[in-house]
Amino acid sequence: MKQKEIQKRLRQYAAKTADCLPDKRRERMEALLKREEPVRTRGNLWDFICEQVGYLLRHCLFWQIIWFVMFCCLMKLGPDILVMISVLPPLLVLLTVEEITKVYQRSMMEIEYATRYSLQNVVVVRMLVLCAVHFLILFLGIAGLHASLDSGMGCLLIYGFTPMVLSASVLTGLMRYLQGQRLRIAGMAVYVMLVLAVIAGKSSKNGMYEPDYIGIWCVVCAAGILFGICQFIRLNRQLARFEQLPG
Amino acid sequence: MELVLDRVTKHYKNKIAVDRLSAVLKPGVYGLLGANGAGKTTLMRMICGILEISSGEIRLDGEEIGEMGENYRELLGYLPQDFGYYPNFTAMEFMLYISSLKGLDKKYAKKQSMLLLKKVGMEQEMRHKIKTFSGGMRQRLGIAQALLNDPKILILDEPTAGLDPKERVRFRNMIADLGKERIVILSTHIVSDIEEIADWIFLMKQGQFLAQGTLEELKEHYLEVVKNDEAFNLEKLYLFYFAEGEEEYDMV
Numbered sequence: 001m002k003q004k005e006i007q008k009r010l011r012q013y014a015a016k017t018a019d020c021l022p023d024k025r026r027e028r029m030e031a032l033l034k035r036e037e038p039v040r041t042r043g044n045l046w047d048f049i050c051e052q053v054g055y056l057l058r059h060c061l062f063w064q065i066i067w068f069v070m071f072c073c074l075m076k077l078g079p080d081i082l083v084m085i086s087v088l089p090p091l092l093v094l095l096t097v098e099e100i101t102k103v104y105q106r107s108m109m110e111i112e113y114a115t116r117y118s119l120q121n122v123v124v125v126r127m128l129v130l131c132a133v134h135f136l137i138l139f140l141g142i143a144g145l146h147a148s149l150d151s152g153m154g155c156l157l158i159y160g161f162t163p164m165v166l167s168a169s170v171l172t173g174l175m176r177y178l179q180g181q182r183l184r185i186a187g188m189a190v191y192v193m194l195v196l197a198v199i200a201g202k203s204s205k206n207g208m209y210e211p212d213y214i215g216i217w218c219v220v221c222a223a224g225i226l227f228g229i230c231q232f233i234r235l236n237r238q239l240a241r242f243e244q245l246p247g
Numbered sequence: 248m249e250l251v252l253d254r255v256t257k258h259y260k261n262k263i264a265v266d267r268l269s270a271v272l273k274p275g276v277y278g279l280l281g282a283n284g285a286g287k288t289t290l291m292r293m294i295c296g297i298l299e300i301s302s303g304e305i306r307l308d309g310e311e312i313g314e315m316g317e318n319y320r321e322l323l324g325y326l327p328q329d330f331g332y333y334p335n336f337t338a339m340e341f342m343l344y345i346s347s348l349k350g351l352d353k354k355y356a357k358k359q360s361m362l363l364l365k366k367v368g369m370e371q372e373m374r375h376k377i378k379t380f381s382g383g384m385r386q387r388l389g390i391a392q393a394l395l396n397d398p399k400i401l402i403l404d405e406p407t408a409g410l411d412p413k414e415r416v417r418f419r420n421m422i423a424d425l426g427k428e429r430i431v432i433l434s435t436h437i438v439s440d441i442e443e444i445a446d447w448i449f450l451m452k453q454g455q456f457l458a459q460g461t462l463e464e465l466k467e468h469y470l471e472v473v474k475n476d477e478a479f480n481l482e483k484l485y486l487f488y489f490a491e492g493e494e495e496y497d498m499v
Contacts, residue, residue: 032307032308108333111392114320116321241299243299
């Protein structure tokens with residue numbers, strides 16, 4: 001019998017012991033954890049999320065309040081309300097992005113990767129929480145405005161949400177390559193380009209804020225959301241592996 | 248409890264950092280001794296699950312650690328070689344932050360943080376910002392955070408760097424005590440640390456174990472080769488293995 005044939009036959013009969021079968025894995029894991037008794041005076045994932053929310057509240061609330069007050073004042077006093085609605089929300093993203101990238105200190109990452117809730121969990125939870133909170137703040141701001149403007153609530157939300165989504169998506173993409181000071185500078189550059197685009201878009205009386213253009217706004221918003229989701233997934237994949245992090 | 252390293256290998260494009268290492272670790276203190284670039288930190292990172300293994304397996308009581316995921320990390324305490332910090336955190340805030348990452352209950356975390364900070368002699372500094380700390384103080388804080396979740400597997404990479412002699416003795420006593428019921432893996436250049444507390448010593452070079460055993464076993468082997476040298480110590484053994492062929496380190 002040829003060597004290859006023998007090896008092929010031997011491989012066919014290779015069988016794991018009963019202990020290694022996947023369906024027994026859960027029982028073995030439970031037995032192991034019961035034996036080793038890890039410190040179980042701990043909360044669950046929900047407690048971890050609440051901790052992160054608490055952290056963000058302590059560090060971001062000040063800037064969020066400042067932004068909200070500025071938003072309300074400029075809506076009352078500002079020259080062009082529709083431009084303000086589009087230009088201000090990305091500023092909120094920029095002011096608070098540092099709380100996500102703060103964890104990107106490579107010297108800390110080793111410790112953070114070796115904990116139960118790794119760096120990946122921290123960044124993802126913080127991003128999702130800030131997303132939800134910023135949308136809520138924007139919604140409240142625009143709800144307050146709606147009564148004094150001709151445009152419908154939906155239109156105003158689109159005018160505010162679209163630039164916010166675009167800037168957040170671009171920053172999420174940039175986070176894979178830049179952190180700290182460099183990300184802040186890149187974020188400022190993105191913001192300035194967005195402001196210029198909005199001002200250019202409102203060249204005539206209402207420009208891109210005419211009702212005929214609302215379809216384009218919706219398409220851009222949807223594209224921004226899709227782009228943001230892709231960048232988020234890629235960032236999440238990068239965070240899953242310590243070796244892939246920029247050093 | 249048994250941690251098995253089964254032909255663990257880590258290779259990068261042009262280099263094999265860790266080359267088919269195998270070992271069985273049970274509760275006790277394991278010293279990892281080797282020159283710079285031997286692969287000690289890479290091995291420790293793989294044991295912590297931070298770096299992906301190129302081939303081979305690391306199993307805890309038969310379970311592959313990658314598949315265990317967060318259940319494995321729950322049992323782990325790690326102090327890396329280059330210990331970073333968030334400069335504006337106080338020592339207590341830092342401990343509480345790490346506690347939240349380790350998934351510890353808030354009340355327990357607070358109590359345990361205070362206890363550990365006292366244990367490492369940082370009680371007075373717990374409300375001070377880390378950026379004001381000396382290197383030794385940061386190192387002690389690093390040791391404290393590694394012990395927060397009462398880990399069953401403790402990985403310490405150069406833990407005594409920057410500590411004064413008094414602190415090093417305190418640390419040794421702490422580790423010797425911890426090693427009774429835990430697997431403690433200690434990597435250091437300070438030979439005397441390993442000599443005093445390690446139950447088992449691994450000598451590592453170019454990604455491989457050159458030798459391993461208790462201090463007595465290594466001494467026997469050394470004396471077989473270098474005959475009639477009564478004044479044996481681990482430093483001589485280290486030089487014997489790692490300074491071969493280098494004239495300035497010739498044994499006197």
